[in-house]
Amino acid sequence: MNTLTLPSSQPRWLQALTARPALWVSLAAVIGSLLVGLLLVRLLGVPVVDAALAFADGAWGSPYAFAASVNRSLVFALVGIGFVLAQRANLTNVGGEGQIAVGGIAATAVALYGHVQDLPMGLGFVLPMLAAALAGGLWGALAGVLKAKAGTNEVIATLLLSFIAVWMVYGSVQSEALLRQPMTHSNTLPESLEVPEATRLPLLTGDYSMPLHLGLPIGLVLAVVVALVLNKTVLGLHLRAVGLNPVAARRAGIAVGSTVVGALFAAGVFGGLAGACMLQGEQYSLKAGFSSGFGFDGLVVGLLARGSVTGVIAGSLLFGFLRSGGINMEMVAGVPTALVVVIQGLIIVVLAGAALAMDRHKETER
Amino acid sequence: MSVWPAAVEPDSATPSSAPASAGALLCLQGMGKRFGAFRALGDVSLAIAPGEIHCLLGENGAGKSTLCNLIFGVYQPDEGVMTFDGQPYKPTGPADALARHVAMVHQHFSLVPDLSVVDNLLLGQSRGVLKRGECADRIADLSRRFGLALDPRARIQDLSVGERQRVEIVKCLMRDPRLLVLDEPTAVLLPDEIAALLGVCRRVADEGCGVMLVTHKLAEIRQVAERATVLRGGRVAARSEQPGQELDELVRAMIQRDLADTSATPESRAASARPMASVPGVDAIRTGRVPEPALMADGLSVVDADGVKRLDRFTLIVRPGETVAVAGVEGNGQSELAAVLSGMRPATEGRFFINGQEMTGRAPREITRAGAGIVPEDRHAVGCITGLPVAENLFLDRLQRFRRWGLLDRRAMREQALELMQRFDVRAASPDVGFGGLSGGNQQKAVLARELTLDGLRFLLAAQPTRGLDVGAVQAVYGHIQQACDKGVGVLLISSELDELIRVADRVVVLYRGRVMGECPAEPAQRDRIGAWMAGHEA
Amino acid sequence: MGWEMAAVFAGSTVRLAAPLLLSATGELVSERAGVLNMSVEGMMLTGAFAGAVGSWATGSPAMGLLIGVLAVLPVALLQAVLSITLRANQIVTGVGINILVLGATTLAYREIFGGRSRTEIPGLAKWAPPGLADIPLLGEHVFHQTWLLYAGLVIVALIAWMMRHTAVGLALHAAGAAPKAVDKSGLSVTAIRYGAVMLTGVMSALAGCFLSIGDIHTFTEGMTNGAGYLAIAAVIFGNWRIGRMLGACLLFGAATALQFQLPAFGIHVPSALLIMLPYLLALLAVGGLVGRQTAPAYLTQAYVR
Amino acid sequence: ADATRIGILIPGSKSDKGWMESGYDGLVAAQKAHGDKIKVQMIENINYADMEQALTNLASKNQLVIGVGGQTQAAVMKIAKRFPKTKFSIVGGNKGDSLPNVAGYDVKQAEIAFVAGAAAAMLSKNGAVSYVGGMEIPSIVNAGKEFGKGAAYINPKIKYVENYTGDFDDVAKSKEATLAAIAQGADVHYHILNLGLRGMEQAAKEKGTKIIGSYTDRCGSDPLYVAYSITGVGYQVEYAIKEVVSGSWKAGYKPFGLAMGAKASDMLICGGTAAQKTKLEEIKKDILSGKIKVLEG
Numbered sequence A: 001m002n003t004l005t006l007p008s009s010q011p012r013w014l015q016a017l018t019a020r021p022a023l024w025v026s027l028a029a030v031i032g033s034l035l036v037g038l039l040l041v042r043l044l045g046v047p048v049v050d051a052a053l054a055f056a057d058g059a060w061g062s063p064y065a066f067a068a069s070v071n072r073s074l075v076f077a078l079v080g081i082g083f084v085l086a087q088r089a090n091l092t093n094v095g096g097e098g099q100i101a102v103g104g105i106a107a108t109a110v111a112l113y114g115h116v117q118d119l120p121m122g123l124g125f126v127l128p129m130l131a132a133a134l135a136g137g138l139w140g141a142l143a144g145v146l147k148a149k150a151g152t153n154e155v156i157a158t159l160l161l162s163f164i165a166v167w168m169v170y171g172s173v174q175s176e177a178l179l180r181q182p183m184t185h186s187n188t189l190p191e192s193l194e195v196p197e198a199t200r201l202p203l204l205t206g207d208y209s210m211p212l213h214l215g216l217p218i219g220l221v222l223a224v225v226v227a228l229v230l231n232k233t234v235l236g237l238h239l240r241a242v243g244l245n246p247v248a249a250r251r252a253g254i255a256v257g258s259t260v261v262g263a264l265f266a267a268g269v270f271g272g273l274a275g276a277c278m279l280q281g282e283q284y285s286l287k288a289g290f291s292s293g294f295g296f297d298g299l300v301v302g303l304l305a306r307g308s309v310t311g312v313i314a315g316s317l318l319f320g321f322l323r324s325g326g327i328n329m330e331m332v333a334g335v336p337t338a339l340v341v342v343i344q345g346l347i348i349v350v351l352a353g354a355a356l357a358m359d360r361h362k363e364t365e366r
Numbered sequence B: 001m002s003v004w005p006a007a008v009e010p011d012s013a014t015p016s017s018a019p020a021s022a023g024a025l026l027c028l029q030g031m032g033k034r035f036g037a038f039r040a041l042g043d044v045s046l047a048i049a050p051g052e053i054h055c056l057l058g059e060n061g062a063g064k065s066t067l068c069n070l071i072f073g074v075y076q077p078d079e080g081v082m083t084f085d086g087q088p089y090k091p092t093g094p095a096d097a098l099a100r101h102v103a104m105v106h107q108h109f110s111l112v113p114d115l116s117v118v119d120n121l122l123l124g125q126s127r128g129v130l131k132r133g134e135c136a137d138r139i140a141d142l143s144r145r146f147g148l149a150l151d152p153r154a155r156i157q158d159l160s161v162g163e164r165q166r167v168e169i170v171k172c173l174m175r176d177p178r179l180l181v182l183d184e185p186t187a188v189l190l191p192d193e194i195a196a197l198l199g200v201c202r203r204v205a206d207e208g209c210g211v212m213l214v215t216h217k218l219a220e221i222r223q224v225a226e227r228a229t230v231l232r233g234g235r236v237a238a239r240s241e242q243p244g245q246e247l248d249e250l251v252r253a254m255i256q257r258d259l260a261d262t263s264a265t266p267e268s269r270a271a272s273a274r275p276m277a278s279v280p281g282v283d284a285i286r287t288g289r290v291p292e293p294a295l296m297a298d299g300l301s302v303v304d305a306d307g308v309k310r311l312d313r314f315t316l317i318v319r320p321g322e323t324v325a326v327a328g329v330e331g332n333g334q335s336e337l338a339a340v341l342s343g344m345r346p347a348t349e350g351r352f353f354i355n356g357q358e359m360t361g362r363a364p365r366e367i368t369r370a371g372a373g374i375v376p377e378d379r380h381a382v383g384c385i386t387g388l389p390v391a392e393n394l395f396l397d398r399l400q401r402f403r404r405w406g407l408l409d410r411r412a413m414r415e416q417a418l419e420l421m422q423r424f425d426v427r428a429a430s431p432d433v434g435f436g437g438l439s440g441g442n443q444q445k446a447v448l449a450r451e452l453t454l455d456g457l458r459f460l461l462a463a464q465p466t467r468g469l470d471v472g473a474v475q476a477v478y479g480h481i482q483q484a485c486d487k488g489v490g491v492l493l494i495s496s497e498l499d500e501l502i503r504v505a506d507r508v509v510v511l512y513r514g515r516v517m518g519e520c521p522a523e524p525a526q527r528d529r530i531g532a533w534m535a536g537h538e539a
Numbered sequence C: 001m002g003w004e005m006a007a008v009f010a011g012s013t014v015r016l017a018a019p020l021l022l023s024a025t026g027e028l029v030s031e032r033a034g035v036l037n038m039s040v041e042g043m044m045l046t047g048a049f050a051g052a053v054g055s056w057a058t059g060s061p062a063m064g065l066l067i068g069v070l071a072v073l074p075v076a077l078l079q080a081v082l083s084i085t086l087r088a089n090q091i092v093t094g095v096g097i098n099i100l101v102l103g104a105t106t107l108a109y110r111e112i113f114g115g116r117s118r119t120e121i122p123g124l125a126k127w128a129p130p131g132l133a134d135i136p137l138l139g140e141h142v143f144h145q146t147w148l149l150y151a152g153l154v155i156v157a158l159i160a161w162m163m164r165h166t167a168v169g170l171a172l173h174a175a176g177a178a179p180k181a182v183d184k185s186g187l188s189v190t191a192i193r194y195g196a197v198m199l200t201g202v203m204s205a206l207a208g209c210f211l212s213i214g215d216i217h218t219f220t221e222g223m224t225n226g227a228g229y230l231a232i233a234a235v236i237f238g239n240w241r242i243g244r245m246l247g248a249c250l251l252f253g254a255a256t257a258l259q260f261q262l263p264a265f266g267i268h269v270p271s272a273l274l275i276m277l278p279y280l281l282a283l284l285a286v287g288g289l290v291g292r293q294t295a296p297a298y299l300t301q302a303y304v305r
Numbered sequence D: 001a002d003a004t005r006i007g008i009l010i011p012g013s014k015s016d017k018g019w020m021e022s023g024y025d026g027l028v029a030a031q032k033a034h035g036d037k038i039k040v041q042m043i044e045n046i047n048y049a050d051m052e053q054a055l056t057n058l059a060s061k062n063q064l065v066i067g068v069g070g071q072t073q074a075a076v077m078k079i080a081k082r083f084p085k086t087k088f089s090i091v092g093g094n095k096g097d098s099l100p101n102v103a104g105y106d107v108k109q110a111e112i113a114f115v116a117g118a119a120a121a122m123l124s125k126n127g128a129v130s131y132v133g134g135m136e137i138p139s140i141v142n143a144g145k146e147f148g149k150g151a152a153y154i155n156p157k158i159k160y161v162e163n164y165t166g167d168f169d170d171v172a173k174s175k176e177a178t179l180a181a182i183a184q185g186a187d188v189h190y191h192i193l194n195l196g197l198r199g200m201e202q203a204a205k206e207k208g209t210k211i212i213g214s215y216t217d218r219c220g221s222d223p224l225y226v227a228y229s230i231t232g233v234g235y236q237v238e239y240a241i242k243e244v245v246s247g248s249w250k251a252g253y254k255p256f257g258l259a260m261g262a263k264a265s266d267m268l269i270c271g272g273t274a275a276q277k278t279k280l281e282e283i284k285k286d287i288l289s290g291k292i293k294v295l296e297g
């Protein structure tokens, strides 16, 4: 019906463009920001080719670099999927950082002190993961309960909860009564012990030359599940209904309050899982600053995706590889990694500003 | 100069003349306003002289507020010209209007609830340091001149509705208005407050200010109006130079039907606010001799956040197979009644039963389960989710039915939706188009389709089900309601369309200011009584 | 000795609270008008950076202050255009600006100072109000402060007075409580909100300058380190009233200052607990557990006539 | 011959006025000394999540990888197993698991902190000295304790105040911590801080107290500094590079500190009297001989 109403004089490419404005605007924002990044590289006096080569080498130049980029993308994607899930119910979950943090705490605690490493059938790494998911979920649900009961803006609540959780990690590795490793010698850092071998996420290739771990297939399966839930189930429809019109949803018998809490719980579960992947898949021990701002990167990925799981995957790959390449750019070409941060900031700001234009188009589409 | 609208010929019974433009304060010529494709106003001309109280009448949606907003600069006209004091007048915003001493009291209050009266009066009127004392003195002065008592230090949120209205008026008066526009200022006031307000209007006019008063209430017109203009569908339907004597003609022009005797004595007035026990048949129900009523409402009251009683001890029984209509001018408690019965808002007091089960304070879901179909008054806000496709909206409350292996069986949903759309003549390109893309009538038919196909339907609440629908759609809607009725469903129909509810319903109860004014069989012969009750004529 | 400790504690509290107070006051005005600036953090960082660079380049801390304030204007304008004119989600906008500013200042700092500069950045002079300066202990430890602190207090007092007693204050309040009423009274909601966001920018810039050239005469990458979010937390905890917000800022400042005083008394409280305390308190406040919160009714809602 | 390829990871900012900067200075000195014979890749300001990747990149392209700081140890140990042919040196490493391709250089800050404490006691006019540490980790805490003991060694009645800000780089907090110490009478301050040092300088300048520097010689260039200790972070970086270039690099734990000479660890009072100098020398000797026992760190 829509295509019929389009004036036929419009060229093909313009039709294609107007049909998916969000996609094109997002792409334009990303490409524009990358161009600004290149411009900055020039201004910094670094030959663009050198920088680009260093970038490519760091992002996908070797099996290891590739795997490291993918692992990072995995974390962003998990947080992003959680974000998109909650967003379906019109909830903005900016608490990914905190959910990663509590997930990390829970995974560490269970892996180290939960007597799980001798359990059969991979339970050794499954249980800490589940604990992380649960902890992240509860952390998210807390914001949901505040929203449902007291009408607290979930953005403010999840943000504050993030700060609290980040300092909880700091606190928990400061004290031996909590998760700090026993002080055996003078340089014993405020970190937890390394989690036992059996509680780590098994490597897919078996060695570290390409350290993809089991979190990746788990994440992919979950991504498919979430995409299914969002688009093909009653639950997904309920989420959408609550997000689009809570009053009508309530009238139609949907429990709006529990949906809100549930959505933020689910978002938190993904944050917690991201924490588990970071801890059990890569870092192996909990340290202050463990979450490394990945929760905020995941948030950006979620925002970029505009509600689609495919979008999350694309965005997380973009940022995962961007960051990996950025690190190498600094080592090889001397371009500060802060450049990547600038690019990220630009992308968010441009997309936020373009939202009205994109949504307006959507409205007329209906 | 001809200012008669081309399309509408003046009713021969309405003695009226072209508005005098000589010496007019405000003169409108051929004003038109569109909202998208919708023409809210077309070719409206009128004039207001200094010292004149000019009443603007019209049904809901006739365009009264839109016209006021054009004068006040909130909207800009698409066509037509205005002159003020003989000068061209083209306000681009309220600021322009205020600069020309045009002031307006809006239909909905525009006060800042957590500020004091003084601060509200000073907002936009003062620069630099606030001179609250000076302002309080002026308030006192105005209070004396116009008899409007106000405590300058009181906070708006602590004031009654009437007091707030007074603040709005004083706000206008502070600006030394030359033209005062009042959009339904009396809709929320108590009788003595109305009298006081009309007195103020009189005095303001006596000081040489032009007054434009929007109202639905005939008594007010009789009391103060010097001239009146009736809008209908955005066009001038009639004018009157002595509205006090031509009330009937005005009303006829407004609703295009007769309201012969507005002072008829209602015999069943006593029906209002009676206790449950006095409703005939209650004992029989309690003792199980008669089938459970579809709805039994026992003394339902609703008090809103401002402490105003919106619904006052509403008591009613709807039997299976019976259609009871709730008539009344909008805003007299119908919305609150619907909200309570659909579980969207708790009643302040009273109880109600659906199909014999007590549903007081239950969630909407439980009310649906008890067999109550609800066609809400505001279909956009409550009845549907415009962002979802038609099929999803058709089955919003029973999505579980389409679960197959945990996934949503869209195919089955689509098929059943198509079937339902055919049965209820919902016209859309496909079940997958967005609900918001349907025309108003088709949206309404879709909502009806959903509610009428509810499992175990015993009671149907249809609030304003035909609002905004074309003639064919209206027929279809009432056809469906009639069918449901025939199958033994009890129907409560809330409507302000007198003709239709008389045609469809078995009984009519009339709400006025939240109270049941009277009850009578829905027969054409009762129309006058019903009309009188709707206008608040008790005796 | 105990008294001296108390005086130092008080002075420390005041210094740590001052940047919060400055930026929180700006943010309060903006939130009152209906715009939530998550970007306070970024605005502070901009101010801190530009103030430091300006002071270093011109050799005059006062010029640095001016440059800091000027530099924040485009950032504030960006926030305003995005959230008011383009009606973008205010939170997303703010987070984006913060990330952008963090990256940009880090990059620029390294470019300008080469990352290894030991150059002393001239800082604002200290001053004590005559009379108060001579009070034993207090004079030295509490009242001897950067003049910006006193100027800031005066500005905050002026803003508090403005909010209460002037037409502008009234309009600001109404723009967040009932924008429709503002529009219909002939004022422009958009103009008021733009003004409020710009004021937040200026106040945040002052706060940032206080951090860099006021107190410690240096800039470090990402030096605001969450202070902007803390300022927002103070506004929330202060229930959108300047008086209570002042108390919240002092409380948050004291919580930090306590870290350095407790060891002297042999009391050991985990520092993580003290650091997260403000966030915890703010969470309790927004959760409605510390009295009834009454946020401006139209906070974060774009106005469409 | 090809240049020796060296990768260096500085977890903090290379311009932090402290540990990281000292390490970077060592690198610069080594580059000067070896010229074309070495080729360096460096990365700074790395958070935990990125550290492994950065180390792997460095390890795959270089013959020697230096991690500047104990916080790199865990990651280095992990990566070193995967790159048995690459050599790794950890500056500020400590005893622990050993790998055939990892060398850990122990800075032994506690030793020199004791000496610094002694110097502080000699320099203090009020009979009170203070110490501000960044993170509250054993090596930093031990250094603080030894500083206090060293001061008491000279003046048993001396008052000692210590404080930890939780962050080596937080300027405002170090300033407040120093002011708190000054309020208790301290007039000579020692520290293990990085960027945070600027806060201490600010406080000392305002209150007219003095600082004993660490890492860098500031005698004469800055009147705030009355003495400085050398903690050979830079020296260890230079050492690692020199060993690799000359082919004599060895794995395993290696204590530095006083035993490795003045470039690794030393204490100097700016314009100190002969008596002060001899006393400090005497203390150093006693520590080396074990007559004075100090904690590790």
Ligand SMILES: Nc1ncnc2c1ncn2[C@@H]1O[C@H](COP(=O)(O)OP(=O)(O)OP(=O)(O)O)[C@@H](O)[C@H]1O
Pocket: B035, B036, B038, B040, B058, B059, B060, B061, B062, B063, B064, B065, B066, B067, B107
């Ligand atoms: N901003 C708008 N956009 C679209 N349609 C509008 C808008 N404002 C009014 N309308 C439509 O214009 C018509 C006239 O509305 P208006 O408010 O003038 O009616 P009214 O006579 O004041 O009715 P009431 O008695 O209910 O106040 C209505 O159908 C309404 O839906």
Ligand SMILES: Nc1ncnc2c1ncn2[C@@H]1O[C@H](COP(=O)(O)OP(=O)(O)OP(=O)(O)O)[C@@H](O)[C@H]1O
Pocket: B065, B066, B069, B106, B107, B108, B109, B183
């Ligand atoms: N976008 C819209 N589409 C359709 N109808 C609308 C729209 N906006 C408003 N209306 C209808 O137009 C009428 C006027 O609504 P509005 O909110 O503008 O109040 P108003 O009567 O103009 O207020 P005031 O009298 O205070 O100016 C209402 O009946 C409302 O339902």
Ligand SMILES: [Mg+2]
Pocket: B064, B065, B066, B107, B183, B184
């Ligand atoms: Mg109206």
Ligand SMILES: [Mg+2]
Pocket: B065, B066, B107
């Ligand atoms: Mg209206």
